[in-house]
Amino acid sequence: MLSCSKCLLPETAEATSFDEAGSCSVCAQIEVRDTQINWEERHAQMMELVAQYRDKGLYDCIVPYSGGKDSVFQLWYVVKKLGLKPLVVRFDHWFYRPLIEENNTSVFKQLGVDVLNFTPNWHVVRELMLESLKRRGDFCWHCHTGIYAHTMQIAIRYETPLLFWGESLAEYQSFYSYDEMEEVDEKRFNRAMNLGITADDMYEFLGGRVAKRDLYPFVYPPRKELMRIKCRSICLGSYIKWDTKKHVEIIKRELGWKGQEVEGIPPEYDYEKIECFFQGVRDYLKYIKRGMGRTNHLANIDIRNKRMTREQGEALVREFDGKRPPSLDLFLDYLQLTEEQFLGIAIKHEVSPWQFSPNTVEPGRRMPDMDKWNNTQVPWPNHPGVEIGGGKG
Amino acid sequence: MLKKRLIPKFLLRDGRLVKYTRFFENERAAGNPVTTAKVYNDYGVDELIVLDIVPSAASRGRVVDIIERMSEEIFMPFTVGGGVKTLDDVNMLLRAGADKVSVNSEAVRRPEFLREAARTFGDQCMTVSIDYKRISPNHASVFIDGGREHVALDPIEWAQRCEDLHCGEVLLGSIDRDGTMSGYDLELIHKAASVLGVPLIVSGGCGSLQHAIDALEAGASAVAISSMFLFTDHSPIKLRSHLFSRGLDVRASFSSRN
C-alpha cells in the first residue's frame, strides 16, 4: 500500500491522489493554505459578509456545536472576535462523555449564549447505526446527517441564514481545495458527510421498521427553502488560517476548556475527538477498512504543520494505531452483535489494496470514565440481523 | 478525446431502487432514486442509467415523474429504459428529461422499431440494452423480458445488427455475473469492442477498482456499476481518483484540482 512521501496518508484515503513525487493532494492543499492564500483578504471578506447579517433578526448566526475543540473555538471566535449573537445548535448523538457536559456548562456560562439541543429518538438511532454499519461499514450516519441536515432545518425555522462551521474539508481531505471556499451545502453533504445515503434512502433500507416522519431530522432541506432565506453556510476555516493546536491553546486559556484521553491515540492529543465515547470504534473501523487510524491522521496534521517529522509520525502510528478499543464491547452490546459479525461486516468494506489481519490486533487502553458511559438495556425484539434486507416487500 | 465513462445503473421496482444477484436472487432495497441520483451527481459520475424492471402502464407514469424530478437538480445525461415498445414511449421519456432511451426486448421482437426510433429521434438518443448468459463455456445467448426469455441470438452478432439499425450505443450486460462482484466478462467485452463501431457500455460483475480498469482496457467505452457502489466502500469518488491516477482517460477527479 502506497503512502504519501511527505506525510503518512495512505492511498486508501477517499478523494486523495498522489503527484509524480509521491506526495499527496492534502499536503499540496496545506501548502496552498500556507503560501498562496491571502488570509488578510479572506478575513476582510468575512467581515463584509458578517456586516450583511449582523443585527437583522433574533440571532446573527448559528454556530453548530458539539463541544469538541473545533466547535468550542468557533463559538468563542464568533462571540469574542466577531461580536455576533449566535444561536448555538447542538445535536445529541447519544455518545457524549461526561467531561463534555462539564465543559459545555462552563463554556456556555462564560460566553453567554442561547443553546438549542436536539436529541433524536434512541430506538430510531439504533436502527440507523446498524443499517449504516451494514451498508457502509460506518455507524455514524445519524450523527453526521443529524448535525448537518437538522442544523439547516433550524436555520430555516429560526430564519437565521448565516451559519459558521469549522475547518474547510481541504484541511484533511481532497473533496475540496483551499481556493474553492466551499459552502457547507447539500453537495458537500452528499459528497462527504452522509456516506452517500439520504434519509429517503434510509427509509427504503429500513423496510418499514422506522416511519418516514421519524426520519425528518435527517432530511436536508430543499435548496429552494435555503435560497429563500439567502442562506450562507460557511467554513470559518475558509476565512481564517486554521491552526488546531493554537485554537486548543486559546480555548484552554480563555475558557478553561479541559481535554481528556481518547482511545487509540497518544495521550498528548488530549484535545482530539474527546466528545464521543465510540470514537475508538469509529477509528478501529477506519483502520479495518483503510489501514489508517486516528494516530495516522493526527501525525499527518503535525507533519504538515511542521511540528513533527515523518519518522516520528511513523513511530507513533506503529505504537498506537490498529488496536482493539475496549469501547467495542459496549458497542456490540448496543447493537446486539457478536464481534465476529462486526468484523465480517467491516472487512466487506475494505478499500483496495489494504487488507486487514485480525490475528495481529492487540487490545487498546481502557478509558477511565468508561464505567460512566450509559448502558441502559433496551430490548430489540425486531433486530434485523446482519444481512442487508429487501426493504418493503 | 472522449473520456471513458463511469455510470451507476439504477433498477426501479415500484418507484424504488432495488438490486438483485443474477437478475432474480437476493433482492435488496437500494434506496430512493431521486435522492440517490443527486448523491451520485455530487460524486461526479458521468451519466446515469435508469431501468424500470417491472414495466407497466402504471409504472411508466412513475418513471416519468422520477425523471422529471431528477432533471430539476441533476445536470448530466440520463439513459432511461424498461418496457419501451413504441415511438410514443420513447417520446414520453425524452420529454420527461431523458437524453437517451434504452430498448431491449422490443428491439429483438421488432428490429424495425429500433430503426424507426433512431430515424425519428436521432441515433444518439437510442441505446440498445442486451442481456446475455453463457449457456456453455463458449456459447453466449441473449435473454429478453428481464432475463426470463431465452432467444437464440449471439449477443455480439445481435449488437452488430443493432448498430446497422442505427442505435447510438450498446449496453451489454452479463446476467451470470450480475450482482456477484466477481469481475466483468472480459473475453466477451474484448470481442464486442473490437467489432462494434458504436460505444460499448458494459454491465455485470464489477466488484473492485481493478475490475473497472480491466473492462475499460478490454475496450469498453464505459462501465455500468451497481453492487460495488451500493455495498462496498469503493465509491464513485474513489473509483474515479483511482482510475485517473492509474492513467486511464477519465474526467479528472476532485483532487486533481490541486
Added chain:
Amino acid sequence: MTGGAETAPGGQAMSGVAIVDYGINNVRSVKNAVEYCGFDPVVTHDADAIADASHVILPGVGAFGDAMSNVRARGIDEMLERQVREKGKPFLAVCLGMQLLANTSEEHADDGVAHRGLGWFDADVLRLKPNDPALKIPHMGWNMVGKERNHPILANIRESNLAFYFVHSFAMRCRDAGDVVGFAQYGQPVTAIIARDNIAATQFHPEKSQDTGIELMSNFLRWNP
C-alpha cells in the same frame, strides 16, 4: 448561491432570463439549470417577453434547416437582431443554437446548397470528419475543452475541470480565430466556445455538464458586458 433580478444601468429592474422557444424539443434541462442558479426564466418566443429580459439564451437540438425555418417563421431572427445585436443584451447560444449563428450549414443541404444561418459570425457549419476512422459520429460524450483565451463565462473554472458533454455531428469553423474561446479535440479541432462582445456560444451542453456546466451558466447569468 443566491440570485435575483439584475438591474439595468438605468436602474430599472429587468425581469430576468428569456429562453427562446422555437419549437425544438426539451428546453427543460436548460430551464432547470437557470432556476438552479437562482434565476427565474421564461421560455418564450414573444417579442415583449424577450425585450423585458436581461439575459437571453438560445438552446437547440435537432436539424439546422428545420430550426432556421422555425426561427424565421416566428420572427425570432428579427427579435434577436434587435435585442441582442442592437441593444446588447448578454446572449448565450447552446449546441444547435450556436450553429445557427453561422453563415451557412451543410447539414442535410439540398442539392449541395447549404442552409443559411443568422450570419452573426463569419463561420460555416461543417460535418465532423475526424482523421481517425475509429472515431465515430456523433461526437457524443465528455471531452476536454482547451482555452484559447479567457472569457467571463469561464471565470473560476480550473483548466483541468474544463470537461463538458457534447452530442453533435456538425461543428462550426470560424474564419476569425479571435472569435474562438476554446476547442475540443476529436480527430480534428472542434470549435467548442465562441464569443464576441455580448454574445457567447457553446457547442457542448452546459446544462448536462454537471458542476462545470452550472458554473458556466451561473457566470453567464451574472455577466453584464
